[in-house]
Each structure stands twice: as structure tokens, then as C-alpha cells.
Amino acid sequence: MKRKESEKRTGKASALLRWTGFGALEDLERSATKVLAGRGFRVVRVGETIAVLGGEPATAARHCAHLPGVAWIGLGYTSEGGLESLLVSLQLLGERYLRRNSTFGVQVEVTRSSILRGDVIGAANSRLLGLRKGARIDERSPELIFQVALDRNQGVACVEIRRGVGGVPTSTAKAFCLVSGGMHSSVVAWMAALAGFSVELVHLRTSEESVVEAGRLYSELSHRIDPTRLKLTLLTGSKNSPEGVLAAWLKKTGEESPVFGGYHLECRRESSWRGVRGVVHPLLLFPEPEFRRVFNSLGLTGYFESNGLLSGIREPVPSEYRVASFGGGRADLHEVVDSIK
Numbered sequence: 001m002k003r004k005e006s007e008k009r010t011g012k013a014s015a016l017l018r019w020t021g022f023g024a025l026e027d028l029e030r031s032a033t034k035v036l037a038g039r040g041f042r043v044v045r046v047g048e049t050i051a052v053l054g055g056e057p058a059t060a061a062r063h064c065a066h067l068p069g070v071a072w073i074g075l076g077y078t079s080e081g082g083l084e085s086l087l088v089s090l091q092l093l094g095e096r097y098l099r100r101n102s103t104f105g106v107q108v109e110v111t112r113s114s115i116l117r118g119d120v121i122g123a124a125n126s127r128l129l130g131l132r133k134g135a136r137i138d139e140r141s142p143e144l145i146f147q148v149a150l151d152r153n154q155g156v157a158c159v160e161i162r163r164g165v166g167g168v169p170t171s172t173a174k175a176f177c178l179v180s181g182g183m184h185s186s187v188v189a190w191m192a193a194l195a196g197f198s199v200e201l202v203h204l205r206t207s208e209e210s211v212v213e214a215g216r217l218y219s220e221l222s223h224r225i226d227p228t229r230l231k232l233t234l235l236t237g238s239k240n241s242p243e244g245v246l247a248a249w250l251k252k253t254g255e256e257s258p259v260f261g262g263y264h265l266e267c268r269r270e271s272s273w274r275g276v277r278g279v280v281h282p283l284l285l286f287p288e289p290e291f292r293r294v295f296n297s298l299g300l301t302g303y304f305e306s307n308g309l310l311s312g313i314r315e316p317v318p319s320e321y322r323v324a325s326f327g328g329g330r331a332d333l334h335e336v337v338d339s340i341k
Contacts, residue, residue: 011079011089015060016147016158017050018071020166023196027169028069031226035063044078047111047151051078061161066224068194069169074147076158083115086155087127090148094128097144097159101134105142109149124148168196170226174257176200178246178279181213183295185262188283190298192260193221198229200327202259204245205236208341213300215326215336220298222330231327234340237319244319250278 017032019025025048032050033043040055052060057075064073077089098104106124110117124146125137145160175197177189193199199221203214211234218232237245250259261279283291324340 011077015052015057023168070164074158089157103138167194181210237321
């Protein structure tokens with residue numbers, strides 16, 4: 001009984017995800033639900049913040065660490081007792097995380113409420129000041145950021161633990177990404193996901209190694225974005241006519257969705273799909289150091305260097321090919337490769 005009364009005062013332990021404001025909040029809510037599916041969590045919306053209830057909040061935060069459309073991730077409480085319950089939760093967080101002589105900032109969102117945002121900021125700062133000797137407000141570079149949101153009678157209070165990856169929540173808009181297994185096309189695929197596209201990775205089999213690296217990319221992305229919006233398609237045709245296979249595939253695909261490739265001006269060796277009509281190269285001028293930085297952040301340790309196999313073919317003639325695909329769910333590398341080989 002005492003535990004329930006305490007929970008009622010402080011709210012329920014939660015992981016909190018703040019929407020970037022780009023795309024649709026409904027897409028972020030759906031994406032979080034899909035990423036956490038089968039793990040014992042429940043997703044609710046409080047204003048422009050997504051609260052994840054049930055289970056261990058730190059675990060939920062880890063699973064959502066790379067979710068497109070998230071500005072920041074926090075750990076705290078979700079309550080339904082209005083402002084006072086929200087402030088009790090905030091005070092508990094302050095007692096737990098503030099240290100002597102530390103600095104903090106409070107960021108507040110108020111929606112659908114008669115309470116003014118300025119009043120919430122003032123009340124929040126009053127609760128936190130004095131909890132620890134020497135603790136003070138620093139709005140420029142605080143050591144701790146407390147995030148507060150009040151939507152009607154619902155509220156969330158949390159400590160920001162990390163910034164999100166930003167971008168746009170995964171939508172129903174689709175993009176095909178030609179992936180060679182190399183660094184540049186992998187980065188383009190991740191950038192397409194950050195732009196809010198549902199992504200279909202399209203890989204032309206050139207070797208068993210390239211298939212493994214394409215599968216590795218799918219596996220990594222399936223744990224980052226809504227996996228129901230991700231697919232890997234493997235094309236197998238004549239090794240003597242790779243552009244012909246792609247030309248035939250492009251003709252069949254049509255022009256309803258964009259097709260992205262990884263070729264860019266700073267890397268002459270990775271010229272895959274450069275001459276195939278209908279392919280857009282969105283990162284054509286992206287600096288090479290940035291490619292490496294983003295690629296390293298994907299954790300794709302099995303780096304495969306593309307061999308530019310298409311660069312010598314002038315006129316792509318459509319040729320026959322076989323298709324294998326995998327998609328719609330989270331998967332480890334061996335599950336992907338075993339399904340499409």
C-alpha cells in the first residue's frame with residue numbers, strides 16, 4: 001500500500017523521448033512502439049514527449065538510443081496528478097542527481113493547460129534550488145538538464161541522459177538505397193532513415209563477403225529504426241552485366257520512390273551504380289571525414305571496400321536476375337544472411 005501511494009505521488013518510472021518537431025509525432029509514437037515490441041514496455045504520449053512505461057527505463061532508453069526523430073532521451077517519471085505531482089517527481093530527481101556546487105538547467109513544455117510555462121519554470125527552479133549546497137542555475141552549459149512537460153493533467157519530469165540522433169521519425173514514404181556493402185552506401189542508407197524514409201536496402205550480389213556486409217547493415221538498422229519499415233532485397237544475376245541487372249530492376253521498380261546511391265566525388269574507387277540512370281546521389285559532396293565518422297557510429301566493424309565493378313560498363317542493357325528478400329523485423333546478422341543466401 002505504501003509503495004502504491006509513493007508511486008501515485010511521484011509518478012511511474014519512465015524513459016522519456018522528446019520529438020524533434022520534424023515529421024509527425026504519430027510516426028515517432030509508432031516507431032517507439034515497434035522498436036520496443038515484445039519487450040514488456042508501453043508507450044504513451046504526453047504533449048510532444050513520448051513516455052515509455054513498464055520494465056526497466058534504462059533498458060528502454062538504450063533500445064531507443066538511435067531512433068530517428070528523437071531530440072533527447074531522459075530517465076524520470078510520468079504522473080497524472082497535475083503540477084504538484086510533477087514537482088514532487090522533479091524534487092526526487094534533484095535529490096538523486098544533484099551534487100554539491102553543481103549547475104543545472106530546467107527546460108519546460110506546457111500544452112493544453114491553463115498553467116503558464118513561466119510559472120512552471122519558476123516552481124521547478126524553486127524545488128531544485130537549495131537541495132544541494134552551492135547548486136545553481138546555468139542556462140548556457142549546465143552539468144544537468146531537467147526536462148519537464150505538462151499536458152493537461154499529465155506530466156513528465158526527467159533528467160536528460162543523452163541527446164537523440166535527431167532527424168525525422170520513420171514515415172510511410174519509401175526510399176530504395178543501393179548498398180554495395182561499403183562505407184559510403186551504408187552511410188547514405190542511414191541518412192535516408194534519418195530523413196524519415198522507410199528504407200529498402202537493395203544489394204547486387206558481387207561476392208559472399210558483400211552479401212554479409214549488406215546483411216550486417218540491415219541487422220544494425222533493424223535495431224535502430226522501426227523494423228517494420230525496413231527491408232533488404234538481394235539481386236543475383238550475371239557478374240558480367242551488373243549494370244544490366246540494375247537497369248532491369250530500375251525499369252521494373254518505376255519512379256514512385258527515390259533511389260539513392262553512395263557514389264561521391266571524393267572517393268573515385270567506389271563508383272558503383274554511378275552510370276545507372278534514375279539513381280540519385282544525395283551525399284555527392286559529403287566530406288570523406290564525415291563519411292568515416294558516421295560509418296564508425298553505425299558500429300559496422302566488418303568494413304568492405306567496394307571495388308568499383310560498374311565503372312567500366314558504358315551502356316547498361318537490362319538482363320535477367322533473381323530476387324531474395326528479408327524484412328519486417330529485428331534480426332541478427334546470421335538470421336539475415338541465412339534467409340537470403
